[in-house]
Amino acid sequence: MYNLSQKLADIIHHDHQLLPILNRFGIRLGFGDQSVGEACKTHSINAEFFIEILNTYHDPDYFPRDRFLDFPLPLIVDYLKKTHQYYYAFYIPEIEKQLNELIASAPGENILSLLTRFYLKFKQELHEHLHYEDQFTFPYVLNLQKLYELGGPITNPELLPAKSIIEFEETHSDVDSKLLDLKNIIIKYLQADYNDNKCNILLTTLYNFEDDLRDHSRIEDKIMVPKVLQIEKLLFPS
Amino acid sequence: MNIRILIIHQSAIIAEGLQRLLQNSSLQLHDHLRMFADPADITIHNGSNYIFITTPALFQNLYNLHLINFAEANYRFIECISETAIERDNSCFEAIYLNDTQNQVIEKVRNTINSFNPEKNNAISSLTERETEVLKLVSLGNASKEIADKLNISTHTVITHRKNITEKLGIKSISGLTVYAILNKIIDTDELSIDDLI
Ligand SMILES: [Fe+2]
Ligand SMILES: [Fe+2]
Numbered sequence: 562m563y564n565l566s567q568k569l570a571d572i573i574h575h576d577h578q579l580l581p582i583l584n585r586f587g588i589r590l591g592f593g594d595q596s597v598g599e600a601c602k603t604h605s606i607n608a609e610f611f612i613e614i615l616n617t618y619h620d621p622d623y624f625p626r627d628r629f630l631d632f633p634l635p636l637i638v639d640y641l642k643k644t645h646q647y648y649y650a651f652y653i654p655e656i657e658k659q660l661n662e663l664i665a666s667a668p669g670e671n672i673l674s675l676l677t678r679f680y681l682k683f684k685q686e687l688h689e690h691l692h693y694e695d696q697f698t699f700p701y702v703l704n705l706q707k708l709y710e711l712g713g714p715i716t717n718p719e720l721l722p723a724k725s726i727i728e729f730e731e732t733h734s735d736v737d738s739k740l741l742d743l744k745n746i747i748i749k750y751l752q753a754d755y756n757d758n759k760c761n762i763l764l765t766t767l768y769n770f771e772d773d774l775r776d777h778s779r780i781e782d783k784i785m786v787p788k789v790l791q792i793e794k795l796l797f798p799s
Numbered sequence: 800m801n802i803r804i805l806i807i808h809q810s811a812i813i814a815e816g817l818q819r820l821l822q823n824s825s826l827q828l829h830d831h832l833r834m835f836a837d838p839a840d841i842t843i844h845n846g847s848n849y850i851f852i853t854t855p856a857l858f859q860n861l862y863n864l865h866l867i868n869f870a871e872a873n874y875r876f877i878e879c880i881s882e883t884a885i886e887r888d889n890s891c892f893e894a895i896y897l898n899d900t901q902n903q904v905i906e907k908v909r910n911t912i913n914s915f916n917p918e919k920n921n922a923i924s925s926l927t928e929r930e931t932e933v934l935k936l937v938s939l940g941n942a943s944k945e946i947a948d949k950l951n952i953s954t955h956t957v958i959t960h961r962k963n964i965t966e967k968l969g970i971k972s973i974s975g976l977t978v979y980a981i982l983n984k985i986i987d988t989d990e991l992s993i994d995d996l997i
Contacts, residue, residue, distance in 0.1 A: 622805060622833045624842035675978050678997045682974050734845075735972070742975030749969060750982050779842065 562616050562623070565598035565608055572597065576619050578769065581651075585643040586611055610636055618776050629784045634706045634792075637785055638699050644777050645691045652770045653684060659763040666756030673753055676746070683739040690736055694781075698729040702789055709792045721797060726789040733778040740771050802912060805841065806834045806879075807853035807861065813880055817852060817895075817904070824905045826912070843868035848915050850874070850908070852895065854881045875911050926967060931985060933960040937973060938980035938996065 563572050569592050573579060583589075586606050597615075601608035610632050617624050629637075660680055664673045701722065708715060715721065744767050747760065804821070808814040814834045821828055835841055838861035843849070849872055851858055858876050862869060878891035892914065893907040926934065929950075936946045943961065947954040965971050970979055974997045980986045981996075988996075 620833070621844070622803065622835070622842060623840055625840045626842075627839060672982065675981060675997070679974055679978050682997060738971040739975065742970045742972050742978075745969040746975060746978055746982070750979055775844075783842075 563597065563612060563619065565601075565612055566596050569595055569597055569600050572615065578772070579615055579618060581647060581773070582615060582618055585640065585647060586614075607632070607636060610640075614640065617779075618773075621772070621775065624779065624783070626783060629780070630788060632784075634702055634785070634788055637780065637788075638702055641777065641781060641785065642695065642699060644773070645695060648687075648691060648770075648773075652766070652773070653687065656680065656763070656766055656770065657684070659759070659766055663755055663759045663763055666759050667754050670753040670755065672751075673755065676743070676751075679739075679743060679746070683736070683743065686739065687736050690733075694730075698726075701729060702726070702785065705789060705792055705796070708796060714798050715796050722793075725793055726786055730781060730786050733774075733782065737771075737774060737778065740767065740774065743767060744771070802831060802848040802850060802915060803844075804828060804832045804850045804852065804908070806832070807836070807838055807841070807851060807857050808879065809836055809857075810880075811836070817879065820901050820904055821908060824901070826905060826909060838864055841865070843872050845872065848873045850877060850911050852877045852879045852908075854879065855891070856881070858891075873915065875914060877907065877911055926964060930960050930964050930967075933957060934964050934976060934980055935985050937961065937964075938977040938986050940973075940996070 569583075569588075573583075587604050588600055588606070592600055595603070597612060598608050600606075601611055609628075613625060613628055613632075657680065660677055664670075664677065667673055705722070708720065744764065747764060747767075806814050806817050808817075814836070818832060818834045821832055838853075838857055841861065841864075843865045845868065851861065851874060853861070853876070855878060858878075875892040876890060878894040880895065880897050892911050895904055895907055899907075932950060933946055936949060941949070943954050943957045946957045950957070964976070968976070968979060970976050977986075977996050981988055986996075
């Protein structure tokens with residue numbers, strides 16, 4: 562497990578997959594010999610939260626639920642939103658680009674266009690999911706937090722929400738399984754005359770995206786939703 | 800094979816020792832093997848297979864913490880070196896003792912790994928004729944109920960076939976299965992527009 566006194570550079574040398582996490586918190590390269598704690602101070606980042614995010618991202622089996630539940634909702638939502646922005650700006654267009662390059666590397670292989678169709682379907686579903694969370698789920702969560710800070714329970718019926726967080730956050734499994742399917746189709750079943758290196762690059766990106774998405778969904782399902790449920794119970798007993 | 804092996808023990812010497820010993824074995828565990836001191840720091844992923852190497856008390860603790868996920872996970876428990884008198888817990892699959900040799904420990908873990916679907920590990924996972932039929936109908940957009948009617952079997956049987964297909968192929972989504980069916984010429988795309996299928 563990484564800790565606050567370790568040098569940020571050493572951590573990146575040890576696991577470079579953590580680079581996008583740094584960006585999400587606004588840390589850019591060129592941090593010299595700064596420790597994690599020092600870097601967090603420079604960038605006004607909640608260091609405890611940052612190190613837990615690093616550790617859980619680094620080790621998919623590590624997830625200190627109780628410690629996460631102690632962090633305030635706005636902090637968690639902010640991180641989730643930044644992650645969405647990263648998907649929009651990087652992973653989603655990048656995979657499409659790499660897929661197109663793969664297809665361009667094998668002009669005669671019509672079969673590869675099946676992958677594009679499949680990917681576009683996945684992309685559409687993912688877009689819908691992310692968009693819904695950005696437009697409805699996250700604002701609802703932040704609004705609820707504000708109400709909570711005013712003190713509860715709420716008696717004014719006009720303030721009662723139309724639905725609970727449970728209805729906002731439906732299952733993540735559809736999106737996750739499509740990504741896994743795409744990987745398996747390429748690895749196990751695709752026999753076409755394409756450029757190997759281009760295919761490897763695409764697969765690496767798919768693996769990384771899958772890990773990132775899994776970590777993201779886990780924070781939504783296991784931290785955000787239970788925290789909101791708790792507040793809902795306090796604010797709207799009945 | 801998708802198996803995660805988690806060593807959970809308060810004793811750093813035992814946990815580190817076990818990890819070292821298994822890591823340097825022919826089991827080729829790589830990063831399937833992890834070590835923890837506190838069950839509360841663990842996450843259980845749906846659909847993964849787990850081997851927990853731990854004490855009965857910690858196992859109970861882990862189980863209570865992750866009740867919901869345990870319902871969907873496939874797991875085995877290997878008892879390992881309790882702080883109290885060594886007593887084989889009857890819910891454990893194997894038991895590792897302090898004076899076991901490296902080979903004994905490795906064999907116990909190997910047995911446990913092999914206990915996950917032994918017959919499926921060896922068999923070539925090709926689809927049966929019936930499964931291919933079901934796959935074809937799924938790819939063409941039929942729901943389980945419709946497939947049951949067409950093949951004159953129960954919906955329950957169709958669902959079982961679908962589960963087996965997904966397990967064998969490693970493909971879960973309907974559009975993924977359709978891609979597979981087209982790639983393997985199970986459905987004929989000359990007569991159908993791919994646009995309608997995926
Ligand atoms: Fe999200
Ligand atoms: Fe989500």
